[in-house]
Amino acid sequence: MRLTKDIKNQLITNLLKQAPLGLRAIACMEERRDVVETARLLCLAAEKTTDLEIRDLREKIKRQGAAVDNSFVKVHATVYEVDKDNYHSYTIDFAVGGEVQCRMLDGFDRYYQPGIGRRALHDGEYFGWWLYELAEFEDVGYFLPRERVLLEADPALQARIAKVDAEYRDLFSEVVAWRATMRSNLAAVNTSEKLREVWPDAFPFLPPEAKKETAVALSPETLNALCGLPK
Numbered sequence: 001m002r003l004t005k006d007i008k009n010q011l012i013t014n015l016l017k018q019a020p021l022g023l024r025a026i027a028c029m030e031e032r033r034d035v036v037e038t039a040r041l042l043c044l045a046a047e048k049t050t051d052l053e054i055r056d057l058r059e060k061i062k063r064q065g066a067a068v069d070n071s072f073v074k075v076h077a078t079v080y081e082v083d084k085d086n087y088h089s090y091t092i093d094f095a096v097g098g099e100v101q102c103r104m105l106d107g108f109d110r111y112y113q114p115g116i117g118r119r120a121l122h123d124g125e126y127f128g129w130w131l132y133e134l135a136e137f138e139d140v141g142y143f144l145p146r147e148r149v150l151l152e153a154d155p156a157l158q159a160r161i162a163k164v165d166a167e168y169r170d171l172f173s174e175v176v177a178w179r180a181t182m183r184s185n186l187a188a189v190n191t192s193e194k195l196r197e198v199w200p201d202a203f204p205f206l207p208p209e210a211k212k213e214t215a216v217a218l219s220p221e222t223l224n225a226l227c228g229l230p231k
Helices: 005-018 020-046 051-067 129-134 155-185 192-198 200-205 221-227
Strands: 079-082 091-096 099-104 142-145 149-151
Touching: 005 020, 005 129, 005 155, 005 200, 020 091, 020 099, 020 129, 020 142, 020 149, 020 155, 051 142, 091 142, 091 155, 099 155, 192 200
Parallel strands: 091 149
Antiparallel strands: 079 142, 091 099
């Protein structure tokens, strides 16, 4: 089968997911998501409320509206309700000790390519696409302040944010360079048969529609080392 650009990109992504670099990227995103959740709870505490209190208040208003058969009674609060369907689309805006932070709930921040008005980390073959898909919503729902919340200085949290941000920037550059190298190495490999011949260990990582079940032979050591596959 002919390996199109899309198939090659998916192959590279599948290899990256289990390569040491990819595992570092996953760990970094998990830490960033945890930082965002930590900040979210601090924001609620600063507003002297909790998810449960907000949820109970909303349910109470809904019940009172239903009791008087008033469909115009709505819940209006200074928070967004976040659930599984819109988990990835919301951003938390907070400041710790005067340092403003703006983060996507799944750990991404807003990174724009020059001249392109879209989030590069969520598009195409950049650092975040497959990580974005791996980010799961683990709760039934929670709440996020609509406006920026000012938090007191917290040296431990601020140091944690700075550390994971630096790692995130480095990983972004490494992943982009890694994918570019992989594309270069696969430039002359235009069919699944050719891939099985020159790099058999990579063959199982093709998307299902591009391969058939086959026995896997040993791969060239140089390609395995480049990808970070275990020996």
